[in-house]
Amino acid sequence: MQGRELTGAEIVVQALVDLGVDTLFGYPGGAVLPIYDALFKQSRIRHILVRHEQGAVHAAEGYARSTGKPGVVLVTSGPGATNAVTGITDALMDSIPIVVLTGQVATHLIGTDAFQECDTVGITRHCSKHNYLVKETGRLGDVIHEAFHIATTGRPGPVVVDIPKDVQVAKARYARPGPIQHKTYRPRVKGDRAAIEAAVEMLAAAERPILYTGGGIINSGPGASQLLRDLARLTGAPVTSTLMGLGAFPAGDPQFLGMLGMHGTYEANMAMNQCDLMLCLGARFDDRVTGRLDGFSPDSRKVHVDIDRSSFNKTVRVDVAIEGDVGHVLEDMVKLWRARACKPSATPEWGARIAGWRAKNSLGYRQDGPAIQPQHAIARLFAATRHRHPIISTEVGQHQMWTAQHFGFEKPNRWLTSGGLGTMGYGLPAAIGAQLGNPDALVIDIAGEASILMNIQELGTATQYRLPVKVFVLNNEYMGMVRQWQDLTYEGRHSQSYSDSLPDFVRLAEAWGWKGIRIDTADALDDGIAAMLAHDGPVFVDCRVERHANCFPMIPSGATHTEMLLGPEQVSGTVDRAAEALV
Amino acid sequence: MAVPKPLFPQEPSERHTLSILVDNEAGVLGRITGLFSARGYNIESLTVADVSADETVSRITIVTSGPRRVIDQIHAQLERLVPVHSVTDLTELGPHVERELALVKVAGTGEKRVEALRIADIFRARAVDTTTRSFVFEISGSTAKVDQFIELMREVGLVEVARGGVVAISRGAEAR
Numbered sequence: 001m002q003g004r005e006l007t008g009a010e011i012v013v014q015a016l017v018d019l020g021v022d023t024l025f026g027y028p029g030g031a032v033l034p035i036y037d038a039l040f041k042q043s044r045i046r047h048i049l050v051r052h053e054q055g056a057v058h059a060a061e062g063y064a065r066s067t068g069k070p071g072v073v074l075v076t077s078g079p080g081a082t083n084a085v086t087g088i089t090d091a092l093m094d095s096i097p098i099v100v101l102t103g104q105v106a107t108h109l110i111g112t113d114a115f116q117e118c119d120t121v122g123i124t125r126h127c128s129k130h131n132y133l134v135k136e137t138g139r140l141g142d143v144i145h146e147a148f149h150i151a152t153t154g155r156p157g158p159v160v161v162d163i164p165k166d167v168q169v170a171k172a173r174y175a176r177p178g179p180i181q182h183k184t185y186r187p188r189v190k191g192d193r194a195a196i197e198a199a200v201e202m203l204a205a206a207e208r209p210i211l212y213t214g215g216g217i218i219n220s221g222p223g224a225s226q227l228l229r230d231l232a233r234l235t236g237a238p239v240t241s242t243l244m245g246l247g248a249f250p251a252g253d254p255q256f257l258g259m260l261g262m263h264g265t266y267e268a269n270m271a272m273n274q275c276d277l278m279l280c281l282g283a284r285f286d287d288r289v290t291g292r293l294d295g296f297s298p299d300s301r302k303v304h305v306d307i308d309r310s311s312f313n314k315t316v317r318v319d320v321a322i323e324g325d326v327g328h329v330l331e332d333m334v335k336l337w338r339a340r341a342c343k344p345s346a347t348p349e350w351g352a353r354i355a356g357w358r359a360k361n362s363l364g365y366r367q368d369g370p371a372i373q374p375q376h377a378i379a380r381l382f383a384a385t386r387h388r389h390p391i392i393s394t395e396v397g398q399h400q401m402w403t404a405q406h407f408g409f410e411k412p413n414r415w416l417t418s419g420g421l422g423t424m425g426y427g428l429p430a431a432i433g434a435q436l437g438n439p440d441a442l443v444i445d446i447a448g449e450a451s452i453l454m455n456i457q458e459l460g461t462a463t464q465y466r467l468p469v470k471v472f473v474l475n476n477e478y479m480g481m482v483r484q485w486q487d488l489t490y491e492g493r494h495s496q497s498y499s500d501s502l503p504d505f506v507r508l509a510e511a512w513g514w515k516g517i518r519i520d521t522a523d524a525l526d527d528g529i530a531a532m533l534a535h536d537g538p539v540f541v542d543c544r545v546e547r548h549a550n551c552f553p554m555i556p557s558g559a560t561h562t563e564m565l566l567g568p569e570q571v572s573g574t575v576d577r578a579a580e581a582l583v
Numbered sequence: 584m585a586v587p588k589p590l591f592p593q594e595p596s597e598r599h600t601l602s603i604l605v606d607n608e609a610g611v612l613g614r615i616t617g618l619f620s621a622r623g624y625n626i627e628s629l630t631v632a633d634v635s636a637d638e639t640v641s642r643i644t645i646v647t648s649g650p651r652r653v654i655d656q657i658h659a660q661l662e663r664l665v666p667v668h669s670v671t672d673l674t675e676l677g678p679h680v681e682r683e684l685a686l687v688k689v690a691g692t693g694e695k696r697v698e699a700l701r702i703a704d705i706f707r708a709r710a711v712d713t714t715t716r717s718f719v720f721e722i723s724g725s726t727a728k729v730d731q732f733i734e735l736m737r738e739v740g741l742v743e744v745a746r747g748g749v750v751a752i753s754r755g756a757e758a759r
Contacts (some may be wrong), residue, residue: 310656
């Protein structure tokens with residue numbers, strides 16, 4: 001066998017170097033000490049010490065989403081691995097390529113309930129794309145290379161490699177493997193030609209087409225975003241996007257309808273309902289997008305492009321399914337459209353209808369008086385930063401939806417949010433990961449006061465690595481989205497949704513060496529934002545907003561796209577039991 | 584009280600036999616059964632054994648039931664698993680052979696004992712163990728045949744049953 005003889009720990013480090021890894025997010029512990037010692041002796045990989053393993057995984061996700069490269073995590077056995085589980089599940093739900101290396105007790109101790117032992121491969125089996133328990137040092141190099149291959153190809157996702165301590169200590173030969181030809185895992189990249197031709201014919205014959213785009217376009221790479229623009233231009237079709245897909249199509253483009261779904265725009269949801277042809281590109285008909293299924297876009301023919309065959313007909317039946325990378329399929333569609341000299345198919349009548357819906361101005365709000373409307377805060381933040389194309393992360397809740405509605409993204413990889421799992425505490429570590437991957441970018445975590453507390457300890461990570469991350473908290477003293485649902489469904493009984501005993505965020509941030517700013521009134525908003533941007537280190541802004549604002553428009557539980565609530569005056573306070581049972 | 588409706592309420596349930604070739608490695612059965620439990624799919628029968636000369640590939644045979652769209656989902660979800668080589672829906676494929684093996688213990692004396700032997704003869708079941716008061720019969724055949732045999736044995740002194748689950752293979756010369 002070729003290669004040098006190395007310890008397992010040295011093989012881990014060398015394999016990561018060979019794979020081009022420059023940043024590693026982790027937290028040491030007993031079962032990974034050999035790997036930490038190997039890291040100590042080298043300078044090719046920068047290790048970022050987080051304050052909690054969940055933060056390591058979200059930071060790796062933020063790094064991956066903003067750079068397009070896989071994020072890498074190193075944690076110890078037992079609690080190190082279990083603390084990582086939320087992040088691993090988050091990456092699975094949102095198809096984010098990460099590799100998580102976990103320490104494990106020595107092989108002869110596995111199954112004995114040893115100190116800091118847990119069944120990591122058992123626990124992560126269904127929240128990872130794939131996982132490994134490596135029992136021989138000789139297999140370690142190949143497994144790590146294969147793990148990166150699986151994490152980054154096909155539908156991306158998290159891959160876990162569990163490495164017992166004795167495997168890290170033992171020696172074996174390591175040589176960089178050639179291109180990986182996996183014997184069973186062969187994701188399809190090119191779409192079926194006949195299906196693509198059928199899709200182009202349907203698109204050309206449509207009168208009321210719509211492009212429904214998702215995170216698959218971002219995952220496919222910047223080329224796919226460009227091709228989406230080309231196809232939209234050629235067909236004249238309006239474009240709407242899922243939460244995950246924002247930035248793939250420029251928010252300022254006249255053909256863009258905004259986000260669709262539960263908190264999407266009126267025009268996006270009405271156009272989805274009334275279209276005669278829906279082209280779904282790298283999205284998966286999530287329940288937050290479709291609303292009640294039996295009323296979802298009843299009169300359209302549907303084409304679905306997805307790299308994951310299991311996404312087809314899962315909840316919504318489609319007429320044409322194209323399995324493949326959405327970038328490649330878009331390229332074939334654009335070529336075919338041009339070769340056949342097809343004309344834009346969207347009719348003026350369709351455009352007029354959309355303009356009518358747009359005129360509702362469903363995202364409108366009134367900012368008057370000293371209290372800051374949360375939408376206004378986002379709008380002013382957008383206005384002050386848009387020329388810098390900032391990377392925005394969020395936590396989960398009202399602030400996340402308001403940001404999706406009121407912050408315009410012109411480019412992909414600038415928008416980092418937990419969509420599928422809806423993980424509060426995601427935004428700060430994700431912003432840290434994004435800042436490390438993009439040292440010169442402006443990175444802002446737009447947060448809520450409840451979410452930010454879930455991983456507040458990561459303020460220390462930003463301080464340690466001198467990361468100029470900004471945290472902009474819309475503080476309404478409520479778990480706002482929980483309270484909103486209580487207003488809608490439980491006659492305003494606010495059970496446990498008040499954020500009591502909040503810290504003084506400014507002093508808390510200052511205790512970690514951050515600059516802290518409080519903004520209390522609308523007339524102080526622009527100056528506060530300017531002060532945040534003027535400081536070259538990390539800044540925490542506690543922006544006190546109107547406490548009782550709710551997020552509209554909204555498709556309530558069990559309703560269809562045409563039954564949107566446009567404002568608080570349409571809220572009755574109760575729903576029937578069937579709708580209550582839906583999340 | 585209003586109950587949320589199932590996703591595909593109007594679609595009839597179908598019984599399908601899936602034949603899955605997988606890497607013979609630790610945890611692979613857990614991936615398959617975990618997929619079924621996590622996504623709420625039914626397993627009516629599951630068998631697994633190594634089927635390759637070098638002990639690297641196992642065949643898992645699963646009998647499942649559900650609306651057609653759920654069966655298609657199961658097929659696609661199984662194919663997504665990294666150690667899965669192939670998934671064949673034998674019910675969809677058409678002609679195939681399904682067999683199940685059962686060991687059936689019956690105890691009794693006198694006329695019941697004679698009747699048990701008579702029924703076993705009709706079903707071509709073999710006695711693989713006997714005492715003066717009991718038999719263990721080995722029976723193989725379709726699931727329906729095995730069910731029927733066990734039902735009849737209840738009347739003549741059934742004690743306990745061990746069933747092997749369904750194994751299945753396509754007809755004809757080719758591997759599918």
